[in-house]
Amino acid sequence: MTKKAVDVTEKAADDGATPPVFSVTDLWKVFGPKAGRVPGDAELGALSPAELRERTGCTAAVRDVSFDVRKGEVFVVMGLSGSGKSTLVRCLTRLIEPTSGSIVIDGEDVLSMDTARLRELRRHRASMVFQHFGLLPHRSVLDNVAYGLEIQGLGKAARRSRAAEIVAKVGLEGLEHRRPGQLSGGQQQRVGLARALAVDPEVLLFDEPFSALDPLIRRDMQEEVIRLHREEGRTMIFITHDLNEALKLGDRIALMRDGRIVQLGTPEEIVGAPADDYVRDFVRDVPREQVMTVRTALRPAVGDEAESGPSIAPGATVFEAIEAVARTGSPARVMEAGRCVGVVDHAALLAVVAGVRVGEVAA
Numbered sequence: 083m084t085k086k087a088v089d090v091t092e093k094a095a096d097d098g099a100t101p102p103v104f105s106v107t108d109l110w111k112v113f114g115p116k117a118g119r120v121p122g123d124a125e126l127g128a129l130s131p132a133e134l135r136e137r138t139g140c141t142a143a144v145r146d147v148s149f150d151v152r153k154g155e156v157f158v159v160m161g162l163s164g165s166g167k168s169t170l171v172r173c174l175t176r177l178i179e180p181t182s183g184s185i186v187i188d189g190e191d192v193l194s195m196d197t198a199r200l201r202e203l204r205r206h207r208a209s210m211v212f213q214h215f216g217l218l219p220h221r222s223v224l225d226n227v228a229y230g231l232e233i234q235g236l237g238k239a240a241r242r243s244r245a246a247e248i249v250a251k252v253g254l255e256g257l258e259h260r261r262p263g264q265l266s267g268g269q270q271q272r273v274g275l276a277r278a279l280a281v282d283p284e285v286l287l288f289d290e291p292f293s294a295l296d297p298l299i300r301r302d303m304q305e306e307v308i309r310l311h312r313e314e315g316r317t318m319i320f321i322t323h324d325l326n327e328a329l330k331l332g333d334r335i336a337l338m339r340d341g342r343i344v345q346l347g348t349p350e351e352i353v354g355a356p357a358d359d360y361v362r363d364f365v366r367d368v369p370r371e372q373v374m375t376v377r378t379a380l381r382p383a384v385g386d387e388a389e390s391g392p393s394i395a396p397g398a399t400v401f402e403a404i405e406a407v408a409r410t411g412s413p414a415r416v417m418e419a420g421r422c423v424g425v426v427d428h429a430a431l432l433a434v435v436a437g438v439r440v441g442e443v444a445a
């Protein structure tokens with residue numbers, strides 16, 4: 083089961099043909115007076131945030147953003163405070179009304195949905211897990227989780243049994259009858275997660291859900307999200323300002339600055355091929371060997387290299403390959419479907435760690 087889910091994830095990251103769940107095109111959200119004039123005006127659109135504010139009194143929180151979220155992927159929206167992450171993700175279900183552009187979910191135009199359809203979208207198709215968990219303080223854990231199902235009109239017995247199942251899934255077994263005030267921050271966040279999961283949405287949207295948690299609990303929750311994703315292959319959109327969290331969770335990351343997406347790519351693409359100096363500076367301290375895979379260091383096997391030496395998968399990290407090469411003292415064979423597709427040696431692995439292009443080493 084785990085293997086199957088992993089395949090789904092890899093497909094989401096690698097295969098551009100996977101149909102998108104969300105498709106966003108030329109999206110703008112401008113706050114302020116006569117906001118609608120900004121997107122269509124090339125001169126205003128080109129101003130820096132400070133200049134735009136000075137000239138018009140407007141803030142362009144999201145500027146001309148286009149991207150697809152593929153089925154089954156974890157899509158992370160990352161950026162510093164004020165870069166537009168929350169506004170962008172809230173626009174997807176029109177918790178914030180976009181100024182212009184188009185948003186499509188499973189082929190359906192979100193901007194033309196009426197109130198009832200929008201409610202249905204937010205409740206059943208794209209549920210949000212908030213940073214402040216928004217739990218009902220006088221209800222038990224079980225009732226908080228069952229709440230979304232109550233709104234869906236499910237009978238009491240069915241609600242409770244589904245809620246109990248989800249409570250167990252997120253590791254809260256035994257705490258069903260407590261009130262939120264009797265739980266730790268991490269446990270409350272699990273309740274928030276369980277509540278969103280209970281309605282079985284196609285997409286889960288996370289708005290910096292773990293930023294209020296202490297580091298150890300935060301790591302637990304990240305593991306929980308990874309586990310849930312592996313088991314279910316559910317599409318997730320995750321907002322964070324924490325690069326390590328983004329690299330850990332994301333199949334792809336959209337890195338935002340001043341309302342624009344400055345780079346959209348896999349963690350490996352963002353760390354290995356930053357689009358500009360801003361991104362380069364952002365990822366400067368990332369331990370590259372933990373993010374880059376051996377594909378970046380691959381060269382053809384020569385002599386009998388394809389026959390001996392440790393074998394590793396093409397998706398293995400450079401760190402894992404370094405371990406294998408250091409232990410055996412010989413290049414590692416990268417094996418795919420039982421076939422050696424190349425080898426990685428000391429020099430190429432060190433080049434990745436040092437941030438030197440493999441081609442430069444070979445030359």
Ligand SMILES: Nc1ncnc2c1ncn2[C@@H]1O[C@H](COP(=O)(O)OP(=O)(O)OP(=O)(O)O)[C@@H](O)[C@H]1O
Binds near residue numbers: 114163165166169
């Ligand atoms: N209702 C609003 N009215 C005016 N400006 C707003 C409004 N909401 C957000 N903004 C501005 O839009 C920009 C983007 O804000 P947003 O909250 O989307 O950023 P963010 O990246 O999610 O930040 P944070 O990580 O601090 O939550 C900021 O400059 C913010 O001040």
